[in-house]
Amino acid sequence: MGTLSVRGITKKYGSLTAIDHLDFDVHDGEFFVILGPSGAGKTTTLKSVAGLVDMEEGSVAVNGIDLTMVEPYHRNIAMAFESYALYPNKTVRQNLASPLKSGRTGHYSADEIEQRILTVTKTLGIDQLLDRFPREVSNGQRQRTALGRVLIRPADIYLLDEPLSHLDAKLRATMRAELKAIAQNSNTTTIYVTHDYQEALALADRIAVLRHGKFVQIGTPVEIWREPIDSFVAKSLGQPEINLIDAVVANGRITALAGAIDIPKPDGLSEGKVRLGLRPSELVPGVQVPGHVQIKGTVRISERLGRDIELEVSVGDGHLIVVTDSSKAVAERDDVVLSIDVPQIHVFAGGDPGQDTARLGSAQQISPVTKEVEQ
Amino acid sequence: MSNTVLTERKEAALPLSLSKVQKIYRTGPRKKGGVEAVKSMDLDIRPGELITLLGPSGCGKTTTLRMIAGLETITSGEILIGGVRVNDLPPAKRNVGVGFESYALYPPLSVRENLAYGLKARKVNDAMQQVDELARRLDMTDMLEERPAALSSGQKQRVSLARALIRKPPVLLLDEPLGHLDAAQRQRVRRELKLLQREFGYTTIVVTHDQSEAMTLSDRMAVMDAGIIQQFGTPDEIFDDPANLFVADFVGEPAINLLDGTVVRDGDKVLVNVAGGVLETSVISAKDGQKVTVGVRPQDAFLAPGVKGTVFVYEDLMEYGLVRLDVHGTDKRVVVQTVAGAKLRSGDISEFNVSSHRVYLFDPEDGARIR
Numbered sequence: 001m002g003t004l005s006v007r008g009i010t011k012k013y014g015s016l017t018a019i020d021h022l023d024f025d026v027h028d029g030e031f032f033v034i035l036g037p038s039g040a041g042k043t044t045t046l047k048s049v050a051g052l053v054d055m056e057e058g059s060v061a062v063n064g065i066d067l068t069m070v071e072p073y074h075r076n077i078a079m080a081f082e083s084y085a086l087y088p089n090k091t092v093r094q095n096l097a098s099p100l101k102s103g104r105t106g107h108y109s110a111d112e113i114e115q116r117i118l119t120v121t122k123t124l125g126i127d128q129l130l131d132r133f134p135r136e137v138s139n140g141q142r143q144r145t146a147l148g149r150v151l152i153r154p155a156d157i158y159l160l161d162e163p164l165s166h167l168d169a170k171l172r173a174t175m176r177a178e179l180k181a182i183a184q185n186s187n188t189t190t191i192y193v194t195h196d197y198q199e200a201l202a203l204a205d206r207i208a209v210l211r212h213g214k215f216v217q218i219g220t221p222v223e224i225w226r227e228p229i230d231s232f233v234a235k236s237l238g239q240p241e242i243n244l245i246d247a248v249v250a251n252g253r254i255t256a257l258a259g260a261i262d263i264p265k266p267d268g269l270s271e272g273k274v275r276l277g278l279r280p281s282e283l284v285p286g287v288q289v290p291g292h293v294q295i296k297g298t299v300r301i302s303e304r305l306g307r308d309i310e311l312e313v314s315v316g317d318g319h320l321i322v323v324t325d326s327s328k329a330v331a332e333r334d335d336v337v338l339s340i341d342v343p344q345i346h347v348f349a350g351g352d353p354g355q356d357t358a359r360l361g362s363a364q365q366i367s368p369v370t371k372e373v374e375q
Numbered sequence: 376m377s378n379t380v381l382t383e384r385k386e387a388a389l390p391l392s393l394s395k396v397q398k399i400y401r402t403g404p405r406k407k408g409g410v411e412a413v414k415s416m417d418l419d420i421r422p423g424e425l426i427t428l429l430g431p432s433g434c435g436k437t438t439t440l441r442m443i444a445g446l447e448t449i450t451s452g453e454i455l456i457g458g459v460r461v462n463d464l465p466p467a468k469r470n471v472g473v474g475f476e477s478y479a480l481y482p483p484l485s486v487r488e489n490l491a492y493g494l495k496a497r498k499v500n501d502a503m504q505q506v507d508e509l510a511r512r513l514d515m516t517d518m519l520e521e522r523p524a525a526l527s528s529g530q531k532q533r534v535s536l537a538r539a540l541i542r543k544p545p546v547l548l549l550d551e552p553l554g555h556l557d558a559a560q561r562q563r564v565r566r567e568l569k570l571l572q573r574e575f576g577y578t579t580i581v582v583t584h585d586q587s588e589a590m591t592l593s594d595r596m597a598v599m600d601a602g603i604i605q606q607f608g609t610p611d612e613i614f615d616d617p618a619n620l621f622v623a624d625f626v627g628e629p630a631i632n633l634l635d636g637t638v639v640r641d642g643d644k645v646l647v648n649v650a651g652g653v654l655e656t657s658v659i660s661a662k663d664g665q666k667v668t669v670g671v672r673p674q675d676a677f678l679a680p681g682v683k684g685t686v687f688v689y690e691d692l693m694e695y696g697l698v699r700l701d702v703h704g705t706d707k708r709v710v711v712q713t714v715a716g717a718k719l720r721s722g723d724i725s726e727f728n729v730s731s732h733r734v735y736l737f738d739p740e741d742g743a744r745i746r
Contacts, residue, residue: 169628173629176690177687181687201692201693222693239562241562279694300570306590306627306674
């Protein structure tokens with residue numbers, strides 16, 4: 001149980017600024033996920049909270065007590081690393097017991113230690129491996145043991161660095177659910193770092209999207225998904241990625257893809273170049289809903305994804321990626337009409353290719369907040 | 376797009392077939408012991424077709440590819456490329472081009488020179504135009520002047536793939552060609568690979584352990600386990616009509632739910648009792664009282680009266696939700712794909728059901744499909 005308050009933390013490696021004046025608060029019992037691509041500064045952020053790097057600037061406080069000058073050992077913060085640090089000469093049981101025998105988080109009787117080991121290993125599904133050595137278990141089981149070593153001891157804050165990244169896809173999904181259950185039941189305060197947006201959506205109370213050492217947006221999964229602050233955040237969530245297409249606002253209309261998209265412009269959107277964002281799962285082929293925008297195209301590629309199919313549809317002078325269920329399959333080279341509801345079309349400011357730009361609102365409504373920022 | 380310098384080709388794509396191909400790795404003293412990596416494999420690939428060999432590590436997929444390439448001897452059986460037996464031909468004479476996971480690039484040459492190397496050797500006139508166009512298609516123009524040492528593993532992999540593609544061999548063999556790429560890149564390169572493959576018309580075999588890659592890439596896919604092709608078919612056939620429990624379980628994400636059940640015939644209806652409830656199935660050959668393994672895909676299950684369970688967790692993934700139910704009367708937990716934003720809390724009692732034609736039954740002993 002603990003509240004974390006981080007102010008202005010900055011860490012440089014030579015001329016490279018890994019994290020740049022980060023401010024954030026994590027509430028008591030909150031599951032806070034930092035999402036970002038590799039090199040964004042995720043691990044450095046965690047290490048700064050744990051006290052494992054010398055920060056150039058900033059402060060870290062837990063439960064109102066400034067820990068900036070406190071040694072990691074005394075911070076009562078538990079951290080699991082992506083590379084699982086286990087004692088090779090100790091069994092799984094001995095590895096799990098060692099944090100409880102160090103004495104720094106209290107003293108435990110043999111019975112208490114055994115009880116905690118049983119609870120944690122049962123939750124993590126490794127209770128049958130207690131007497132094996134790390135080399136005798138799979139990569140996934142080693143990662144779970146490393147996670148167990150962190151969760152077994154009481155701490156104010158738990159820091160988890162990509163704990164599922166070495167697992168295969170199926171085990172990762174199972175463990176993700178286990179972690180969610182642990183978080184729901186234990187009311188621990190957790191900071192969780194990942195590059196996997198589905199982990200972030202599934203686990204987080206709030207998500208902080210990190211890019212080049214700065215938070216781009218912090219919000220609940222629903223906020224981040226529905227109102228991404230810019231095209232970078234929009235691209236960070238969803239696989240396949242959101243379709244981003246260049247568009248022009250003129251004569252009261254937004255047009256894109258050589259006229260294949262031609263819709264009235266919402267109030268408050270000024271003339272010039274913009275970018276439209278359309279999520280692949282929100283483009284529906286074949287069903288023409290009154291009031292929805294209709295986009296005509298030709299299917300270039302159709303691919304099966306389990307019960308879903310993924311279409312690449314040539315539209316005007318570009319293409320759109322569409323994900324739909326296989327009952328709406330369209331053959332390759334066939335014409336198709338895609339429908340999307342107007343509020344689901346995101347409008348971003350115009351920009352050069354590869355440049356990320358701010359979200360202005362939807363094709364239905366321009367966000368008043370963003371408009372102020374624009375002025 | 377197709378009338379470009381890149382896609383002109385002279386040689387026709389070739390069919391490829393494997394007939395009773397076997398590979399035994401000899402081990403032990405005097406090589407008497409042995410591991411049978413590939414067991415009497417038959418496979419017929421049509422000219423211009425893209426197939427994948429999919430399976431877990433150790434299933435024999437890479438060994439099969441290496442035998443076709445000529446990098447591995449064939450213990451028995453024969454391999455025909457374009458109707459010609461190639462068992463005893465060296466790799467260079469087999470009409471195959473390979474892109475293997477270990478990207479053997481020439482270190483002193485730039486990416487551009489690495490790609491142009493084979494073309495220049497064959498005195499192709501427009502080698503540089505071909506390199507430029509392929510680089511554009513594979514999104515690697517900005518790395519053309521780099522040396523291999525300066526590239527990330529994902530970039531090296533794209534160069535290695537490009538080098539295999541640009542030679543336009545009649546048969547193209549690729550081992551995990553997208554393994555080192557990140558998710559977004561993998562998507563783009565995968566799609567471009569597929570388009571290039573179609574335009575060039577190479578007969579192509581891709582080895583992968585990634586079921587979603589196999590599903591999206593293949594014209595047909597061979598799902599392998601223990602040196603045997605468990606099923607060879609289109610992605611639709613593999614997913615909708617799996618031959619056995621292994622295929623049903625290996626393909627699909629999240630994985631198919633498996634429960635123990637007992638068949639009850641009730642007039643015209645065939646029912647399966649599982650602890651926690653009853654499901655109706657359209658499997659007509661199931662016998663009254665027969666013990667079965669029941670398979671239900673998460674995407675086919677929906678929340679409705681049928682089989683009772685307690686919600687373990689609900690995950691809202693915004694495009695859809697996943698609910699995990701602890702099925703009453705068992706130690707099994709099933710996954711049901713449902714709508715985003717569902718009001719489900721851990722501990723809630725819920726129920727799932729599934730359309731009768733989406734209930735798969737398997738023999739609990741050998742995993743054979745009961746139809």
